[in-house]
Amino acid sequence: MVKVAVRERIEGLAVADDxxxxxxxxxxxxxxxxxxxxxxxxxKTVQARDL
Known part of the structure; x- marks a missing residue:
């Protein structure tokens, strides 16, 4: 996961390294x-419904 994207999604909160x-x-x-x-x-194709 891209750390910047994580921070953007949980805006306003700190994120612990672990x-x-x-x-x-x-x-x-x-x-x-x-x-x-x-x-x-x-x-052979993973689709959204597989989640």
């Missing part, structure tokens, strides 16, 4: 789950 590591992990899990769902449905 937040980004946790965010990267959560996004990675989300992407892996979406990829598994697409494959389980016989698709």
């Amino acid at each position: 937040f980004y590591d946790s965010l990267d992990e959560a996004v990675g899990e989300l992407l892996s789950d979406a990829a598994r769902r697409a494959e389980a449905n016989g698709r």
